Amino acid sequence: MALSPSLKARLPLIVGVIAGLVVLAGGTLWWLDKQHWETTDNAFVQADTTLVSPQVSGTVVEVLVADNQAVEAGQVLVRLDDADARAKLAEAEANLQALVAAVGNVDARAAQEQALIASRAAGVAQARAQADLARAEVDRYGRLAEQGWVSQQRMQTEQAGAQTAQAAVEQAQAALVAEQRTAAVLGSTREQSLAAVEQARAAVEQARTALDRTVIRAPVAGVVGARSVRAGQYVSPGSQLLSIVPLGETYVVANFKETQLDHLRLGQAVEISADAFPGQTLHGRIDSFAPATGSEFALIPVENATGNFTKITQRVPVRIVVDRAGGQPVSLRPGLSVEVKVDLRSPGGASFAEVGNEAPQMAGAPVLAVARP
Incomplete structure (x- = not known):
């Protein structure tokens, strides 16, 4: 069916209006969603890995575990010559x-x-x-x-x-x-x-x-990794034999920008997406805030008092515990990169600004009062 000349003349305007409405609706939805979530892709899976080292010197006579083997706490890992x-x-x-x-x-x-x-x-x-x-x-x-x-x-x-x-x-x-x-x-x-x-x-x-101590046992339960010990090897106290990674106790450390911390609170719900588990969403909650930015713990701290200064937004590590109830996968490996979304509408406890104010004051130290709106 042919369009009338007047309709043809108004067609670009109609398309433009419809496109504008679509963009406006999308922008509104994006803005509303942005108000309810804080996200970052600067997040990684970590675990409290235990490095196993001998406490006495000796020659290894037997290695009882293999790479990537699951072990229980107290299980014998290595035997040294005990003569x-x-x-x-x-x-x-x-x-x-x-x-x-x-x-x-x-x-x-x-x-x-x-x-x-x-x-x-x-x-x-x-x-x-x-x-x-x-x-x-x-x-x-x-x-x-x-x-x-x-x-x-x-x-x-x-x-x-x-x-x-x-x-x-x-x-x-x-x-x-x-x-x-x-x-x-x-x-x-x-x-x-x-x-x-x-x-x-x-x-x-x-x-x-x-x-x-010539019998070296697993101090914790986990999975053996980075095994470098071999039978016949002479070891001394402090030398690293292997590592034990507690895969069932992994957690996420998300580095949020300092401009994102205002609405974060302890206990808020978190959605976690990992590239290793496409299509799956893990759930967790904010457990704690780091006491300083990541740059403060660097081997070479940044010195801003020299040369020209350029302000750079700093990031603060936030520890997130993974909810393992409900059959969620527990095979998160330390080092995996993840993306986290914090639901700002979920209930929470102390905010980032409030955490740490309950620390005891040293005798004779001045108390710094912070004015709050």
């Missing part, structure tokens, strides 16, 4: 037994000294009794000598006997003191021996720990 560790443990245990026997010897000597002290004390009592008897004889013969019934020679003999008895008392007392001092020395020796026994016990525990 030296077993020998040191046996030596430490023998040394401990010798020191324990030495303590027993000191105890036996101490018991013997107590018997000798009792004997010396009895000797002191006997010598004192003899001395008392000798002094009584001297007094009795002294009265008889005054009456003329005893000769001077007998009197001198009794006095010499009394002096001898007193000397015997002093000798017995000196022997008793010597035995008591010997007992005190044995007590000090016993304390030293007990300290040596405790030191030997510590050496045994240290040797047993070193033996246990």
Whole structure:
């Protein structure tokens, strides 16, 4: 059907109006959607990867895991040659037994000294009794000598006997003191021996720990990666043998521009899209905000006080936990790039500006008050 000349003249105007309405409607929908979402494609999957290293030196005799193998916490990964560790443990245990026997010897000597002290004390009592008897004889013969019934020679003999008895008392007392001092020395020796026994016990525990550490176990559950250890290899403390990646505990770190942080809050819902899972949308929530921008943690921090300054929008890492309920895939690999969309309409807790204000103030530090509209 042919169009009238007037309609043909107005056709471009009609098409232009329709196109304008379509553009306006699309722009309006885009603007409304933009108000409800904050998005970024600067996001990556991460995990708290554990690097497994030996704590003792030794030669690897057995590797019990393969690349990309799933392991449980406590599972044996690597065995080192334990011959030296077993020998040191046996030596430490023998040394401990010798020191324990030495303590027993000191105890036996101490018991013997107590018997000798009792004997010396009895000797002191006997010598004192003899001395008392000798002094009584001297007094009795002294009265008889005054009456003329005893000769001077007998009197001198009794006095010499009394002096001898007193000397015997002093000798017995000196022997008793010597035995008591010997007992005190044995007590000090016993304390030293007990300290040596405790030191030997510590050496045994240290040797047993070193033996246990020749068996390297998985500290966490996960999947083995970056395995560089091989049988026959000599390893030392601190050398990296392998890594364990907990795939079931991966999370997303999204780097949002500082101009996007105003409406972000803890707990807000997040939609996650990964190129590795086309057509699938994962769900999560905002878990925490980094305490500084990414440039602050760089190996070479940016120095803006030199040369000409150009303002660059900074990015702040935001940690997002993945909701693993409802049968969502849990095979996110660390390093994968993802795109995240934060639903600003979802309920949330503290905002980015509020997080960290509850940190305790240092004593004497000034409090910085921030005026809020």
